[in-house]
Amino acid sequence: MDRTIIHCDMNGFYASVELLERPDLKNVPMAVSGSPDNRHGIILAKNELAKRCGVVTAETIWSAKKKCPQLQLVRPHHDKYKKYSQLINQIYDRFTDMVEPFSIDESWLDVTGSLQLFGSGTAIADQIRTTVKEELGLTLSAGVSYNKIFAKMGSEYKKPDATTLISRDNYKELLWPMDVSDMFFVGTATADKLRRSGIATIGDLATANLSVLQGLLGKQGGLLYDYANGLDESPVAYAYEKQKIKSVGNGTTFRRNLESAADIQTALKALSDTVSSRLRAYGMKAGGVKVDIKDPYFKTISRQRQLESATNITEEIYTAAYSLLKASWQLGKPIRLLTVTGINLTDEDEAEQLSLFARNVQDRQKSSDLDKAMDTIRSKFGGQAITYGGILKNDLGIHWIEENEEEE
Structure with a gap:
């Protein structure tokens, strides 16, 4: 039997948390940024209105202001983000004890053992989105799939505040037409190398000659081939399993x-x-x-x-x-x-x-x-x-x- 895995990704997390205490900025383009005075001049997060203006995470404040002159900037408050991250993961714990944080605002959940209690994976994802919104005033996007890679890509597929199911029946239809750079773990340099070899989409990656990919990218080529074809058996860690800190x-x-x-x-x-x-x-x-x-x-x-x-x-x-x-x-x-x-x-x-x-x-x-x-x-x-x-x-x-x- 296939596993049922959900990937939850908070929408504009830093910006959304700031807006809880700054409702006056809710209807204007706003972003959380480092301090221009200290030259920490990059955008850390933005709301949907700023996103529509073309503002992107990690660009300089100067560039963002050029795109969006009315952009309102807010200094980050990392203690608040940690607090809300803990509260969000506590909500996930109500649905399963198999929760693996991926970052401060993203987590994988294996809900295979919870289906009889809460319904299908999509139903559970929708319950989680509703609970987080009602209790914390924040929104998230969720991907539901039979493996971690496709669940992650599902949470990116439609934003904000949405659930996307990527199944064995529809993954070719949904994912294969996408640009190869949209494949999880494909960075800019790798995407450029693949395009130069005629691999422009995720579908091209999935149907490429495996030996050619391995010759081009080494071990990573084989992993990306597997991921594009939905071949991922990596487990979701238990919530209470000690996470080994590497650095x-x-x-x-x-x-x-x-x-x-x-x-x-x-x-x-x-x-x-x-x-x-x-x-x-x-x-x-x-x-x-x-x-x-x-x-x-x-x-x-x-x-x-x-x-x-x-x-x-x-x-x-x-x-x-x-x-x-x-x-x-x-x-x-x-x-x-x-x-x-x-x-x-x-x-x-x-x-x-x-x-x-x-x-x-x-x-x-x-x-x-x-x-x-x-x-x-x-x-x-x-x-x-x-x-x-x-x-x-x-x-x-x-x-x-x-x-x-x-x-x-």
């Missing part, structure tokens, strides 16, 4: 370009502070550190290294990040954006063998104690209650960086 990172665009060593040290210390704090909150340690650097011309490089000992200590993550940057970037060359990421994560209490070259155990303990003391103060008085002296009164727009506002 913890944070990045920001600065108020001005970083040019001096002092600028870079200030930025990396602030980013390392938030990454290490989040690692400790998750009970994790990083076995490696990755640094992404973007210049004013949007050229990006990424470098990473394995650490001698897994850590969630700010000083050690900062030292590794700064060492990476110095080895791969010419000091004095301007930097627009930096991201620091802890990778190769392990549980905090997992036993480890310290390297002979690792920092003195007493020194590590002192640093760890300092970090935990700062965590305690921040939990009581807020993220900006305490920070490192070198970060104070900088002109880079850096304080306690709680959210990743990295440009796409």
Whole structure:
């Protein structure tokens, strides 16, 4: 028997949450954006009126304003988005315990075992849409199918506030005429490569020679062939199954370009502070550190290294990040954006063998104690209650960086 899977995707999530408290903006084009003052000048979300004006997510504020001069901008409030994401997923839990969040505003639900209680997959999706609208004042689009890929594509098929069923009987009719770029997991570069090979639609992808696809795209070619043909058996995780965190990172665009060593040290210390704090909150340690650097011309490089000992200590993550940057970037060359990421994560209490070259155990303990003391103060008085002296009164727009506002 086929599974019944629903993919729920909130409509303009950030913008919709903001409109709950700003009904005065409901009938005008509006968007949630980063701060133009700090050069976080991209659109994070938009309402339907802004969408009709051609405003798209991740474009610059300047470009959006050019398309839509009357566009009203609202600063993001990530704490509210997290709160509503939790409330939404609690509604999903009423229909099944097999809920797998895909992002803050998207989740897959396997409702195969709930059909006798609530009706067909389409009926359940409609009940969920109605419940979310009545209880939270938000709308979502849902895709219903026999696998996760088609359910995801179904939620994109018709928006806003709609349910689309993609079945074994209709998927060729609905999906195959679509542009190949609309296939889930097909990015811009892959779509261009496929088009140059004469594969312009999802139907072309589904009926292409498999060996040709694999020669063109490697393993990905075989996966995309399967997905276009509805061959996907990947499971939906249980709601209470611990999600394995693969990395913890944070990045920001600065108020001005970083040019001096002092600028870079200030930025990396602030980013390392938030990454290490989040690692400790998750009970994790990083076995490696990755640094992404973007210049004013949007050229990006990424470098990473394995650490001698897994850590969630700010000083050690900062030292590794700064060492990476110095080895791969010419000091004095301007930097627009930096991201620091802890990778190769392990549980905090997992036993480890310290390297002979690792920092003195007493020194590590002192640093760890300092970090935990700062965590305690921040939990009581807020993220900006305490920070490192070198970060104070900088002109880079850096304080306690709680959210990743990295440009796409």
